[in-house]
Amino acid sequence: MKNYSLNIAGYKIKFESAPDGPAFEPSARFAGSLVRGQNYDVLVRVHMGHFVIPERAERVFHAPFVEEKEGRSFKRSEEFWDVYRGEGDRLYICTIFPLEKSLERGTLVFSFKRNIWELWIEGKGRKADPLTYPLDGLLLYYLTVISNDIMIHASGVGFNDRGYIFSGVSGKGKSTIARLCKDAGARVIHDDRLIIRKLNERYHFFNTPVYDDDKPLEAPLSKIFLIEHGRENKILPVNGAMAVSQVLANCIQHNWDRDIIENLVNAVTDMCKQIQVFRFYFKPEPSAIDFLLKHDSE
Amino acid sequence: MEILNQVPSRSHSVVTRKTGDEYIIVPVTGNIADMDSIFILNETGAFIWEMIDGEKSVEEIIRLVVEEFDIDRETATNDVLGFLNSMKEYLIIKV
Numbered sequence: 419m420k421n422y423s424l425n426i427a428g429y430k431i432k433f434e435s436a437p438d439g440p441a442f443e444p445s446a447r448f449a450g451s452l453v454r455g456q457n458y459d460v461l462v463r464v465h466m467g468h469f470v471i472p473e474r475a476e477r478v479f480h481a482p483f484v485e486e487k488e489g490r491s492f493k494r495s496e497e498f499w500d501v502y503r504g505e506g507d508r509l510y511i512c513t514i515f516p517l518e519k520s521l522e523r524g525t526l527v528f529s530f531k532r533n534i535w536e537l538w539i540e541g542k543g544r545k546a547d548p549l550t551y552p553l554d555g556l557l558l559y560y561l562t563v564i565s566n567d568i569m570i571h572a573s574g575v576g577f578n579d580r581g582y583i584f585s586g587v588s589g590k591g592k593s594t595i596a597r598l599c600k601d602a603g604a605r606v607i608h609d610d611r612l613i614i615r616k617l618n619e620r621y622h623f624f625n626t627p628v629y630d631d632d633k634p635l636e637a638p639l640s641k642i643f644l645i646e647h648g649r650e651n652k653i654l655p656v657n658g659a660m661a662v663s664q665v666l667a668n669c670i671q672h673n674w675d676r677d678i679i680e681n682l683v684n685a686v687t688d689m690c691k692q693i694q695v696f697r698f699y700f701k702p703e704p705s706a707i708d709f710l711l712k713h714d715s716e
Numbered sequence: 717m718e719i720l721n722q723v724p725s726r727s728h729s730v731v732t733r734k735t736g737d738e739y740i741i742v743p744v745t746g747n748i749a750d751m752d753s754i755f756i757l758n759e760t761g762a763f764i765w766e767m768i769d770g771e772k773s774v775e776e777i778i779r780l781v782v783e784e785f786d787i788d789r790e791t792a793t794n795d796v797l798g799f800l801n802s803m804k805e806y807l808i809i810k811v
Binding site: 479658659660662663666667669671673674676679680683684687690691 | 731733735736737738739740742744748749751752754756757
């Protein structure tokens with residue numbers, strides 16, 4: 419396959435293999451996101467080979483390879499991915515692929531002002547998935563940045579026409595509460611990471627493909643809950659600047675550029691004016707969902 | 717007090733956003749935001765922050781706080797000096 423398009427979180431992403439590019443072999447987790455059509459929000463042209471980052475480019479962000487287990491972070495290696503800023507508005511993300519042995523290195527060359535991005539992949543064969551980890555998350559993250567959208571550590575569910583997100587860092591109970599909601603009849607949009615977008619003056623949240631055959635899912639955003647395990651079920655409103663700062667702390671962010679920081683602060687502030695934020699202390703049992711639904715109906 | 721004649725201005729090492737009567741202040745060091753150290757300014761702090769413009773002296777800011785919140789000078793002085801001290805990393809003070 420030499421080109422294909424995906425719909426992820428409402429973004430149309432088209433991949434096109436350059437004449438020197440690979441045959442595409444997208445992961446099964448993107449199978450449910452394949453779409454037809456020539457329109458795109460971003461076109462990624464993919465090459466096979468090594469890309470040399472210009473000497474004058476400045477490294478502005480470095481990410482080591484960190485794994486999280488049971489709420490704790492473990493650094494697996496210093497080398498992972500870096501962002502470089504070149505001349506003009508040119509940006510480079512250089513990464514290794516720690517979970518894919520057949521690929522060695524990838525470089526995404528892009529700009530916040532252009533919607534045609536170039537990707538170089540170095541590997542042993544002539545086949546590649548251009549969204550091999552961590553490129554999937556990175557590409558989606560920078561799509562949210564250029565669109566003034568929000569990527570957040572949160573699980574999210576839909577109960578009919580009501581959508582709730584449960585935000586918190588690892589270990590706060592995002593998956594647990596999503597499972598409890600599912601048992602109570604909710605549609606789980608995602609249990610760990612969401613993209614929030616304002617479309618036609620209303621906020622919606624979307625999943626991102628993680629599991630095989632994940633389908634694009636979305637729900638309207640009704641309320642945001644900052645979750646904590648508690649001895650009893652309790653919901654307390656969080657207002658104003660405190661709500662903004664608490665939500666901001668759970669957003670996925672590469673804050674190496676002042677404009678990125680300002681845009682995120684503005685996006686979250688605007689959202690918190692329209693969407694109520696609560697702190698939700700919950701017991702990990704079905705009573706938590708009864709309590710939540712009763713609270714929402716009052 | 718010597719500080720009353722000094723003129724504070726805001727440094728560029730923060731990103732700010734007003735919401736209602738409050739301000740969110742995100743410290744930025746080397747272009748990296750510190751989201752674990754966000755400041756929230758209440759109505760009084762937000763007013764003092766807005767008065768810090770690189771032109772007004774501390775004395776003038778205290779006078780404006782007295783007028784705005786209808787409080788005595790001693791309370792206003794404590795509020796303004798306390799604010800300047802807590803935010804000193806994010807202010808530039810000119811004599």
